[in-house]
Amino acid sequence: MKKHVHIIGGGIGGLFTAALLAKEDYPVTVLERSAHVGGGLQSFTRNGVAFDAGMHVVGGLQPGGSLNRICRHLGILDQLHYRLVDDDCGDEVFCFEDGKTYRIPQGRAAFTAYFQENFPEERENIQRYVDHLFALADQVDFFFLRPGSGTTSGDETFYQPSVQFIADHVQNPKLRHLLAYLSPLAGGEAGYTPAYIFALINYLYISGHSRFEGPAEQLAEALVAKIQELGGEVLPCAEVTSMQMTNGWVQSLTTSDGRTFATDCVVSSIHPQSLLNIADNQLFTKAARNRLASAPNNYSAYCVYVVLKEGTFPYLNHPCYCWDSYDKVWQFGKYKEENWPQNLVYFTPCERNQGTYARALQVIVFSPFSMCERWAYTTLGNRSEDYEAWKKRHTELIINKLEKKMPGFRDCVEAIYEATPLTIRDYFNEPEGALYGLLKDSRNPFAGYLPIRTKAENLFLTGQNVYLHGCCGVPLTAVMTAEAVIGEKDVIVRRL
Numbered sequence: 350m351k352k353h354v355h356i357i358g359g360g361i362g363g364l365f366t367a368a369l370l371a372k373e374d375y376p377v378t379v380l381e382r383s384a385h386v387g388g389g390l391q392s393f394t395r396n397g398v399a400f401d402a403g404m405h406v407v408g409g410l411q412p413g414g415s416l417n418r419i420c421r422h423l424g425i426l427d428q429l430h431y432r433l434v435d436d437d438c439g440d441e442v443f444c445f446e447d448g449k450t451y452r453i454p455q456g457r458a459a460f461t462a463y464f465q466e467n468f469p470e471e472r473e474n475i476q477r478y479v480d481h482l483f484a485l486a487d488q489v490d491f492f493f494l495r496p497g498s499g500t501t502s503g504d505e506t507f508y509q510p511s512v513q514f515i516a517d518h519v520q521n522p523k524l525r526h527l528l529a530y531l532s533p534l535a536g537g538e539a540g541y542t543p544a545y546i547f548a549l550i551n552y553l554y555i556s557g558h559s560r561f562e563g564p565a566e567q568l569a570e571a572l573v574a575k576i577q578e579l580g581g582e583v584l585p586c587a588e589v590t591s592m593q594m595t596n597g598w599v600q601s602l603t604t605s606d607g608r609t610f611a612t613d614c615v616v617s618s619i620h621p622q623s624l625l626n627i628a629d630n631q632l633f634t635k636a637a638r639n640r641l642a643s644a645p646n647n648y649s650a651y652c653v654y655v656v657l658k659e660g661t662f663p664y665l666n667h668p669c670y671c672w673d674s675y676d677k678v679w680q681f682g683k684y685k686e687e688n689w690p691q692n693l694v695y696f697t698p699c700e701r702n703q704g705t706y707a708r709a710l711q712v713i714v715f716s717p718f719s720m721c722e723r724w725a726y727t728t729l730g731n732r733s734e735d736y737e738a739w740k741k742r743h744t745e746l747i748i749n750k751l752e753k754k755m756p757g758f759r760d761c762v763e764a765i766y767e768a769t770p771l772t773i774r775d776y777f778n779e780p781e782g783a784l785y786g787l788l789k790d791s792r793n794p795f796a797g798y799l800p801i802r803t804k805a806e807n808l809f810l811t812g813q814n815v816y817l818h819g820c821c822g823v824p825l826t827a828v829m830t831a832e833a834v835i836g837e838k839d840v841i842v843r844r845l
């Protein structure tokens with residue numbers, strides 16, 4: 350009989366790890382605090398229109414991509430409905446500073462040629478930059494699911510700040526900023542984000558990203574069905590509140606409703622600062638506990654969900670980035686109400702049988718948690734009037750910006766809803782509503798990562814704080830974690 354694995358957290362990391370282990374005949378039980386499993390894959394409906402809470406663009410789902418290979422291995426690929434963004438415009442960047450729009454094509458060659466045409470004087474530099482970017486990504490073996498891999502390492506530019514990496518290749522300041530347009534998807538902060546994280550995210554999105562047709566929760570549903578088909582169980586409303594250990598071995602987990610689960614093995618897929626709250630004192634030394642508790646998190650976001658009047662606004666098959674000025678592309682960790690928002694991204698979620706017109710538009714303004722820190726003590730459904738007024742003002746600022754970019758936009762709006770960093774914190778149980786967990790800091794590269802193994806021999810970690818975040822990065826980590834639980838390197842990778 351194989352050991353029974355209990356997984357804390359039914360988000361992307363927890364579900365993928367559980368499905369991979371269940372496929373290897375391990376009995377698994379996923380414990381999810383929320384009534385809805387899926388974490389970042391959750392969707393919700395307003396005015397009969399579906400919105401995604403935390404998954405809008407997906408890398409690695411194209412044929413041959415890492416996520417595609419993992420889903421195929423699990424036998425869930427043909428249950429997913431998705432489409433690639435357009436070849437000739439995978440992303441659009443607009444800047445108010447000079448009113449220019451850049452329609453950036455998909456694919457390494459087209460991407461390179463596009464920037465070379467726009468900046469002919471930097472032709473050679475752009476070629477060198479793209480080559481180096483892809484070479485940097487190529488140094489990360491686990492990203493490509495190559496046997497024999499598992500750790501991250503690389504040349505002297507690997508942990509260099511991304512801003513410096515770009516500046517070392519191209520001269521034109523405008524080009525430097527444009528080449529960084531994907532920085533918010535990498536959790537990018539000037540001086541902090543290591544070049545290899547930036548390279549991996551660029552690799553994913555330049556190679557071709559996808560969007561789900563219909564809500565992103567379809568991936569969570571497919572994973573849950575697969576886990577159950579393989580004999581595992583997924584329990585919603587099961588918030589783990591404590592962990593009992595003896596002699597460095599986790600014996601059991603207890604949930605907020607008083608249930609106790611005796612266990613052979615545990616995988617934690619929650620934020621490590623949340624794990625601190627439930628972990629037995631034996632798990633961390635005092636110094637490690639203090640270090641982890643004070644580790645900085647990545648920024649959060651202010652999100653606006655717009656229900657559009659039918660037949661008024663076209664469906665856009667790519668995200669649109671909208672900047673006040675070029676030089677704000679790394680400025681997400683700072684906030685001042687008087688000049689907010691300076692930089693946002695909007696997109697129209699794709700429905701099943703998507704027609705010419707969109708029913709929904711989603712906006713994300715990447716912003717620090719500090720913007721709503723003064724209400725940090727409040728909880729969902731229990732906020733104050735001044736918070737509601739603050740929200741109303743901020744949503745209005747965003748709609749004004751969209752109206753400025755697309756005159757007449759207001760007339761397309763049927764209803765508006767929003768989520769703040771506080772909402773994200775409470776919805777995902779994510780400290781400071783951090784989009785991608787702990788801050789990845791090129792000056793202290795190992796502070797933003799956790800190893801899969803812990804001090805307890807039967808406790809393993811997975812999720813976005815181990816290796817890489819996002820819909821592709823987290824399943825990749827799940828493969829590594831599942832292999833660590835099995836205790837056999839490459840046992841899954843070789844089958845993908």
Ligand SMILES: Cc1cc2nc3c(=O)[nH]c(=O)nc-3n(C[C@H](O)[C@H](O)[C@H](O)COP(=O)(O)OP(=O)(O)OC[C@H]3O[C@@H](n4cnc5c(N)ncnc54)[C@H](O)[C@@H]3O)c2cc1C
Nearest residue numbers: 358360361362382388389403405406588589812813819820
């Ligand atoms: C607004 C937003 C937009 C994003 N957009 C994108 C995007 O377009 N593309 C992309 O690739 N990535 C995107 N991301 C990032 C992506 O969502 C995350 O990287 C991913 O969800 C992390 O997966 P995870 O499994 O580590 O954590 P999660 O998916 O957050 O899962 C953690 C789970 O653990 C549960 N949990 C927490 N504490 C406990 C406990 N004590 N007991 C039991 N369960 C618990 C939570 O409820 C949650 O379900 C976005 C994130 C946000 C917030």
